[in-house]
Amino acid sequence: MYDFKPDSSLDTAERYRQLCDAADALTKDEPDAVANMANVAALIWEFIPDLNWAGFYRVSNAKSAGRELVLGPFVGRPACIRIPIGVGVCGAAAQSGETQRVEDVHSFPGHIACDAASQSELVVPVLRDDRVIAVIDLDSPNTARFTAEDARGLESLARLLSDRI
Ligand code: SME
Numbered sequence: 614m615y616d617f618k619p620d621s622s623l624d625t626a627e628r629y630r631q632l633c634d635a636a637d638a639l640t641k642d643e644p645d646a647v648a649n650m651a652n653v654a655a656l657i658w659e660f661i662p663d664l665n666w667a668g669f670y671r672v673s674n675a676k677s678a679g680r681e682l683v684l685g686p687f688v689g690r691p692a693c694i695r696i697p698i699g700v701g702v703c704g705a706a707a708q709s710g711e712t713q714r715v716e717d718v719h720s721f722p723g724h725i726a727c728d729a730a731s732q733s734e735l736v737v738p739v740l741r742d743d744r745v746i747a748v749i750d751l752d753s754p755n756t757a758r759f760t761a762e763d764a765r766g767l768e769s770l771a772r773l774l775s776d777r778i
């Protein structure tokens with residue numbers, strides 16, 4: 614049994630440090646990308662409070678559809694399956710290669726509402742060899758849920774996962 618339950622009194626930086634340690638332990642000897650994303654989505658859900666969705670979109674280069682994001686492993690309600698690069702918060706992160714921290718999703722042009730409960734969102738790109746291969750997407754039912762510290766913590770996780778998903 615894996616028991617990675619965090620202590621509820623942890624501060625944000627320590628919470629993400631422990632999340633990264635747990636993700637490292639679970640993914641370092643496992644070559645299967647889907648298994649690793651599934652476990653990391655579950656870990657995010659355990660470690661990070663006040664979320665209603667946590668998971669991955671992967672960049673697909675399938676010839677039939679062009680470059681787009683395709684839904685990967687997640688925890689939360691069923692979500693949009695395909696998102697064009699450049700569209701919505703996830704598409705903006707994939708296009709720019711930069712973290713998107715959105716305090717109020719209703720004021721983000723082109724935001725894609727997969728779950729009406731979502732009020733704020735944090736999307737961090739996962740890079741390999743300077744190319745975006747996926748994004749990690751967190752949604753919260755609270756407005757302005759995510760701080761710069763959340764962004765830094767999730768960026769550390771994205772760096773760790775660069776060659777594991
Ligand atoms: N809101 C996202 C779409 C993905 S869902 O939040 C899971 C966006 O605007 O890209």
